[in-house]
Amino acid sequence: MGKDFHHPFQPYDIQVQLMDKIYDLLNSDKKVGIFESPTGTGKTLSLICSTVTWLRENKLDNLSKTLDNSSLSDSEFTSSDEEPEWVNQFYNDKILKEKSKVLQDYETYLDTLSASNVKPVLRQLDNHDRKRQKKIIKHVDVSLEDNEGAFLPDPYEQDSSPNDSKTQLNDEIHNLLAKIDKGYGVKTEQQLDFTSPLKIYFSSRTHSQLMQFASQLTLPSFPPSSPMLANERIKFLPLASRKQLCINENVSKLKSDLINDSCADAVKKHECQFYTNSKDNLTSKQFRDYTFAEINDIEDMVKLGKSLRVCPYYSSRTALAGAEIVTLPYQHLLSFEVRQSLGIDLKDSIVIIDEAHNLMDTITNIYSCDISLADILSCKELMTTYFNRFKRRLNGGNRVNLMKIMKLLNIIQTFIQKNFERGKEILPQIIIQDNNADLLKIHELVTYMRVSKIAYKIDSFADSKPKSNAPHFNTIKQPVLFKFSKFITSLSNLSTEGKFFFEDEMTIKYMLLEPNMVFKTIVEESKCVILAGGTMQPTSDFTENLLPFVAQDKIVQYSCNHIIPDSNLDTYVVSNGFNFNYEKRNAELVMKNLFEFLEELGTRVPYGIVAFFPSYKYLEQIVSFWKSKGFFERLKGIKEIFYETHGGADVLTEYSARILDQHKGAFIFSVVGGKLSEGINFQDNLARAVVMVGLPFPNVYSSELLVKKKHIEQKIFSAGGSQKDADVATNEFYENICMKAVNQSIGRAIRHENDYACIYLVDERYLIGKVQNKLSQWVRKRIKPQSNTRDVLNETSIFFQQKH
Ligand SMILES: Nc1ncnc2c1ncn2[C@@H]1O[C@H](COP(=O)(O)OP(=O)(O)OP(=O)(O)O)[C@@H](O)[C@H]1O
Numbered sequence: 001m002g003k004d005f006h007h008p009f010q011p012y013d014i015q016v017q018l019m020d021k022i023y024d025l026l027n028s029d030k031k032v033g034i035f036e037s038p039t040g041t042g043k044t045l046s047l048i049c050s051t052v053t054w055l056r057e058n059k060l061d062n063l064s065k066t067l068d069n070s071s072l073s074d075s076e077f078t079s080s081d082e083e084p085e086w087v088n089q090f091y092n093d094k095i096l097k098e099k100s101k102v103l104q105d106y107e108t109y110l111d112t113l114s115a116s117n118v119k120p121v122l123r124q125l126d127n128h129d130r131k132r133q134k135k136i137i138k139h140v141d142v143s144l145e146d147n148e149g150a151f152l153p154d155p156y157e158q159d160s161s162p163n164d165s166k167t168q169l170n171d172e173i174h175n176l177l178a179k180i181d182k183g184y185g186v187k188t189e190q191q192l193d194f195t196s197p198l199k200i201y202f203s204s205r206t207h208s209q210l211m212q213f214a215s216q217l218t219l220p221s222f223p224p225s226s227p228m229l230a231n232e233r234i235k236f237l238p239l240a241s242r243k244q245l246c247i248n249e250n251v252s253k254l255k256s257d258l259i260n261d262s263c264a265d266a267v268k269k270h271e272c273q274f275y276t277n278s279k280d281n282l283t284s285k286q287f288r289d290y291t292f293a294e295i296n297d298i299e300d301m302v303k304l305g306k307s308l309r310v311c312p313y314y315s316s317r318t319a320l321a322g323a324e325i326v327t328l329p330y331q332h333l334l335s336f337e338v339r340q341s342l343g344i345d346l347k348d349s350i351v352i353i354d355e356a357h358n359l360m361d362t363i364t365n366i367y368s369c370d371i372s373l374a375d376i377l378s379c380k381e382l383m384t385t386y387f388n389r390f391k392r393r394l395n396g397g398n399r400v401n402l403m404k405i406m407k408l409l410n411i412i413q414t415f416i417q418k419n420f421e422r423g424k425e426i427l428p429q430i431i432i433q434d435n436n437a438d439l440l441k442i443h444e445l446v447t448y449m450r451v452s453k454i455a456y457k458i459d460s461f462a463d464s465k466p467k468s469n470a471p472h473f474n475t476i477k478q479p480v481l482f483k484f485s486k487f488i489t490s491l492s493n494l495s496t497e498g499k500f501f502f503e504d505e506m507t508i509k510y511m512l513l514e515p516n517m518v519f520k521t522i523v524e525e526s527k528c529v530i531l532a533g534g535t536m537q538p539t540s541d542f543t544e545n546l547l548p549f550v551a552q553d554k555i556v557q558y559s560c561n562h563i564i565p566d567s568n569l570d571t572y573v574v575s576n577g578f579n580f581n582y583e584k585r586n587a588e589l590v591m592k593n594l595f596e597f598l599e600e601l602g603t604r605v606p607y608g609i610v611a612f613f614p615s616y617k618y619l620e621q622i623v624s625f626w627k628s629k630g631f632f633e634r635l636k637g638i639k640e641i642f643y644e645t646h647g648g649a650d651v652l653t654e655y656s657a658r659i660l661d662q663h664k665g666a667f668i669f670s671v672v673g674g675k676l677s678e679g680i681n682f683q684d685n686l687a688r689a690v691v692m693v694g695l696p697f698p699n700v701y702s703s704e705l706l707v708k709k710k711h712i713e714q715k716i717f718s719a720g721g722s723q724k725d726a727d728v729a730t731n732e733f734y735e736n737i738c739m740k741a742v743n744q745s746i747g748r749a750i751r752h753e754n755d756y757a758c759i760y761l762v763d764e765r766y767l768i769g770k771v772q773n774k775l776s777q778w779v780r781k782r783i784k785p786q787s788n789t790r791d792v793l794n795e796t797s798i799f800f801q802q803k804h
């Protein structure tokens with residue numbers, strides 16, 4: 001019998017293997033686990049069950065370690081090596097009992113909350129609140145409408161900084177809380193301080209993935225961390241942004257870029273009652289206790305906040321110390337500043353990053369930025385209008401800084417106009433040289449923009465104007481001053497971490513080139529990091545580019561098989577007459593061969609066939625060639641055809657409808673990296689065959705890739721490498737991008753245990769061992785022995801005959 005991970009179902013073999021691997025990782029001194037588990041194989045539950053089992057087994061130990069001796073005020077004993085064994089044992093038992101008692105008391109208290117059926121009472125409160133909230137909102141609305149002063153920054157002195165003031169909870173709320181407590185027979189004074197020394201931080205890309213995690217967390221139940229406890233519920237906290245959690249309608253209704261600053265403004269001016277309430281210790285503990293009484297997701301947190309009339313965003317911080325599992329969006333985890341502001345301490349914690357296949361791109365995007373000439377002109381227009389309107393009411397500090405920003409905008413405008421050359425690298429100091437711009441002290445301007453929230457002030461001023469009265473604002477769609485603020489912040493970044501260069505449309509872009517620097521602190525601070533995803537191959541991309549600072553023997557890699565039986569997936573390399581590299585793919589013969597292959601396939605495969613093409617341009621070219629030769633119509637006679645176009649309409653809905661409708665089915669031609677290659681499930685009849693046309697290498701002549709290539713070369717040269725070494729490294733880099741995209745695309749088809757499909761890798765280059773090694777393991781191991789196209793088609797017929 002293997003280890004019991006308290007899985008709510010009979011776990012699949014591959015789940016058992018994955019849970020074992022994760023559990024072993026946690027019991028070792030290794031730092032990183034890279035785990036690939038195909039979609040539909042219950043990855044989320046495997047992650048939950050293995051990590052929470054480990055956490056519960058180790059929690060009490062850690063609690064004892066972190067125990068402050070002063071809390072054992074009544075203890076006459078202290079543990080020491082010199083004491084006889086029985087004395088130490090007695091001491092340890094005593095600590096265990098005391099800690100267990102704290103945990104048990106808290107459980108009993110939470111029992112009273114959930115047993116008394118919290119939600120109806122909260123709903124009742126919610127109704128009461130709605131009426132009251134209207135009053136608060138009305139009050140704030142009036143103050144905003146009547147007074148343009150709301151758009152003015154506070155008087156600015158060089159070292160001024162925001163200062164939150166604490167205010168008292170109002171009487172009415174006290175009364176309501178007292179009523180709840182009375183109802184449950186529990187006094188507020190009895191609320192307990194409670195911390196969890198071990199934590200699991202689970203981060204994913206989208207809101208819906210975090211919601212899915214919360215729902216899966218409700219399924220298993222775990223034994224308590226101490227044998228002295230009757231039960232111990234999971235203490236779960238879903239952290240989210242203000243955009244998701246804000247319950248102040250004056251703020252939450254704003255554009256997402258404005259919410260953070262608008263909230264900070266409302267807090268500072270005591271205009272958010274929910275914030276004021278959350279500063280009350282008792283109320284915020286109340287929020288924490290309801291949060292922990294059961295598994296609540298982000299939407300429940302909003303309801304809870306509204307019911308208790310406390311800000312869910314700020315109150316969540318009170319719950320952080322006691323949480324065992326915390327979910328949070330990528331942006332929160334990956335930014336050191338955000339972690340700090342939320343009070344997230346990763347020490348001793350297990351960090352799980354789900355959907356990690358795009359992690360490096362995500363880090364790069366978070367830390368990269370750009371500004372175009374058009375943005376600069378919009379900023380200038382906004383600033384001029386704002387300045388003219390308010391100049392008499394601004395204090396000296398604000399006036400001087402606004403003039404400096406105007407000056408910097410002029411300098412950047414001139415720089416772009418004089419020097420633009422697509423792809424050209426720029427040294428940040430060049431932008432501001434020769435213009436006395438160094439006198440501007442960029443650091444000080446960055447601080448000014450952050451502290452004064454001037455970008456928010458100006459943007460909300462522009463937003464407040466009826467568009468017809470301010471025609472010059474009509475064309476300015478997004479808060480460009482935020483963009484500018486991010487851009488000038490990046491001007492002070494280290495040039496070894498990223499580069500500035502010109503991109504299309506008169507734009508200067510800053511691109512982070514060493515995402516590992518950002519990730520290093522996370523790996524170093526935490527106990528260990530788990531990178532999980534459905535398609536993690538090629539993992540060398542992670543070890544070399546994201547984790548170069550972690551020794552190989554501190555990294556565990558594991559790739560799960562699929563849950564489907566072997567007979568549910570065949571993979572073929574279709575090589576005869578197919579090479580879609582740049583030189584050969586435009587040959588008419590290649591395009592004709594592809595048509596003939598698809599024509600044959602269409603008669604053998606029921607329902608849907610999804611084909612992925614390397615680019616929109618190539619797909620367009622093929623379609624027009626086929627149309628000119630009458631091939632398109634012939635193919636259409638076999639199955640209906642839907643295809644993606646760049647920026648074109650959604651074709652998936654119609655395609656899905658057609659598949660449901662007819663056995664004849666349809667083709668859907670998609671583009672790798674396009675709308676249909678990520679996040680969409682082509683399960684069951686939506687894809688009985690997936691055809692990958694060629695190898696989707698990225699466009700190596702794009703400005704971004706040229707800059708990255710140069711960066712890789714420079715790194716190799718400075719480590720003493722030759723041009724040949726540099727070429728190998730850049731090719732490896734391009735190949736990794738390409739194969740990651742292939743894995744993502746072909747991974748769309750098999751989505752659950754009973755699903756079945758065939759995968760066709762159409763290009764002779766898929767025969768190369770190095771290329772095959774970068775395929776997801778569950779696909780690679782199902783590649784059929786090489787045969788000609790005719791045999792591939794015959795085997796296809798047999799595959800589908802066996803399924804019907
Ligand atoms: N061993 C099992 N037996 C039956 N159902 C299971 C088992 N393991 C997980 N499930 C359930 O199967 C459903 C689908 O799991 P799925 O693999 O899609 O989730 P996931 O791991 O989150 O997927 P993804 O890889 O897309 O993140 C879930 O609702 C889950 O509770």
Ligand code: SF4
Nearest residue numbers: 246247263272275311
């Ligand atoms: S304190 Fe909370 S409720 Fe108030 S504005 Fe900020 S996020 Fe919204």
